[in-house]
Amino acid sequence: MNTSSGDTAHSIAEAVARRSYGKLVALLAMRTRDVAAAEDALSDAFSAALADWPVRGCPANPEAWLMTVARRRAIDGARHRRIGDDVANQLAILADEIDAHEPGALPDRRLALLFACTHPALDATIRTPLMLQVVLGLEAKAIASAFLMSPAAMSKRLVRAKNKIREAGIPFSVPEREALPERLDAVLEAVYAAYAEGWTDPVGGDAERRDLADEALFLAQLLVELLPEEPETLGLLALMLYAQSRRNARRDAAGDYVPLSAQDPASWNAAMIDAADALLRRANALNVIGRFQLEAALQSAHIYRCRTHRPNWDEIVQLYDALLTIAASPVVAVNRALALAERDGAQAALDALAPYADDPRLASYQPYWAARADLLARAGATAEALHAYDLAIGLERDPAVRRFLQRKRMAL
Structure with missing residues (x-):
């Protein structure tokens, strides 16, 4: 290394630090919220730059070089710290690895992490609650409500599942694309549960819930793009669009609740309903029936009745009968009774x-x-x-x- 190249490397590193230090720290800390660890990783990256650049030459994109090295240091640091929620730590590490290597297997990091939570060694009944808590950020109380359980019972199940993951050393990894269909059910259930929690807005203007519903819709759209020939992904997105089309009609101008039977169909989002109809037709053409397709068909039937004022309760009861056959639950039984x-x-x-x-x-x-x-x-x-x-x-x-x-x- 000569003095000139060393001075150049120092000058470039100082310029990047002045221009981009805060942005780089923010990007590193975005996942883990650990600013101190992000600063340490970035400091290590600058030290590495001062040792590497004078010898190998300055990279064409110094910021990207520093970000890549800092991410690797952050991943290594997270592996060694092992503090707090071990499962959340594993998924945070996996998220950083996805960002660092950009494998292109899945179009969105959160979607990749949802599939990572479907490891075959995990009990099928805990996969969806685990996704809702550690990937989508729902509290145990909200998750318990979605599964008709007490918050205490759900919290215990989640703790037991995390202990099993730690004790058995179950690794989190993004499955290969060809393995996605067999792991799909739990992911669809998690996305729908997140949407349902976001759609239920107790005060009519909860931004966090609205964001959650929008995020779930985005993930459902990605699933359709990722697996366009899977009828249940089409059914799920159709179901969510039917519900979303009526979301603003649930309150009148005074903020009072308006039941479906009293809503004005003209106030619904017609474009969303048309999109849902098209998705449901695509799913139907694949000749494989499933829970979300049936639920979407029920929503379509309710919309038809309200728009045309023609009773179709016999068809609706038949759809509920079919739904009870393949996805029996007390919730379905209550809606069928109505x-x-x-x-x-x-x-x-x-x-x-x-x-x-x-x-x-x-x-x-x-x-x-x-x-x-x-x-x-x-x-x-x-x-x-x-x-x-x-x-x-x-x-x-x-x-x-x-x-x-x-x-x-x-x-x-």
Whole structure:
């Protein structure tokens, strides 16, 4: 190394430091929020530059060179620190590795991390909750609500899963593209659960929830681009677009809740509905039925009825029957009962719900008590209906929906 090349390397490094130090630290700290570790990694990268550039020559893009070296140092540092949540640390390291190497296997880092959480050694029932917590950032309480569990029970399951990952040394890695279809179900479930949590906006203007819903929609669109011949990815995006098309119609000008039956179809987003219709037709042409396609078909049927004012409850009940066959859950049973009430009367719906009366998963599920209250009121069981309304009102976290239920209770 001669003095001249060494001086040049120092001059360039100083210029980059003056111009870009803050930006580089921010980019490094974006994933882990550990600014001190980012500064340490960048300091090591500058030291490496001062040793390397005078010998090999200054790179054409000094910032990119420094960023690459700093990322590698940050990854190595994270591996050695092993502090806090081990699973989150592993995924943070994997995220940095994805950024550093840009394998091109998946079009988005968060999508890659979702698939990384589908390792075959992980119990299938914990994969989606794990994704929701460590990749999409949902709290245990919100995850528990999506799976009809208590927050304490969900927290324990997540802790047990993370302990198993640590003790068994289960590695996180992005699967090859040909392995994606067999790992798809849990990813679709996580994306939809994230969307549902974001779509449920208790105050009508929660930016964080809106961002979560938008992020889930973006991920669903990426899944369709990634796996365009998978009917369930098409079905999921169609389902979400149908729901999104009506999102703004759920509140009136005063901020009060407006149920689907009272919404003005002209206020819905027609372009989203058309896009959802096209996706559902594409999925149908592939001749493989699935849960999300059926749920999307149900949304389409509801939209058709509201737009045309032509009852189609028989078709809707048949779709719920098919959904119960392939994805039985108390939530599906509750929605089927509401459709059955329109076709066969309130008592038929109450009879259909009777087997679920002691299901512990429904004890804190607000839509069950709201549906039961409505059905009991229509069947003339006023005292039982008032009790069910009390439970539904107490469980509801959306003030607008709570007022809506209180008005219905007062009407009794």
